[in-house]
Amino acid sequence: MGTASTTGSLTYSTVDIEKVVRKVTTDLKMIAQSTSAITETLAQTYGEDIELLAKNGYLESVDLTLLTGGENGTEVKATKYIVNTAAGDLTSSRPGGVLWPRVANPYLRIILTYTSSYDSAARNTMSSRLNVAWQPTSVSTSHVGLPQSGGRDYASNGWGMQRKDFGA
Helix, strand or coil: CCCEEEECCEEEEHHHHHHHHHHHHHHHHHHHHHHCCCCHHHHHHHHHHHHHHHHCCCEEEEEEEEEECCCCCEEEEEEEEEEECCHHHCCCCCCCCCCCCCCCCEEEEEEEEECCCCCHHHHHHHHCCCCCCCCCCCCCCCCCCCCEEEEEEEEECCEEEEEEEECC
16 A cells, blocks of 8 residues: 545545546546547556656646647647545546547647646656656647536545546
8 A cells, every 4th residue: 555645634545546547547548549649558658657646746637638630730629637635525437438539630639737846856856757758838728619528526535636528
């Protein structure tokens, strides 16, 4: 079992974080399979980094966006997972609901947002442990051209991720 953290009156462990991130990774694999924008193996690799950052308290959110027309193309679908360390009021859902369309020249953009504790020392420590060399970006994750279309909550004890979906 991993270390326990306490937020208010809620206690969670790294096992709780693993359970929640496993659901996020399952969503990511479903998106990979339905869109063919990335492989399921690459989706698993991204999931491993998400889990490592979350376990260390460095993850604030994960944004996934499907674009048509390549990296600078048009947004088709998006989902944003927001970390909630006081998730006692969330009801955990099963993964799914992410059967995204196949589009021409698909590109899956993944943007991680970090907590303020992910400073330069933390970045240096984590860089050799991460699978992906994550790069800073100024790309907006507001998805203004896509309507919000629901979401799900994933939680275990006091730790969770709230999923917000965008697109028709």
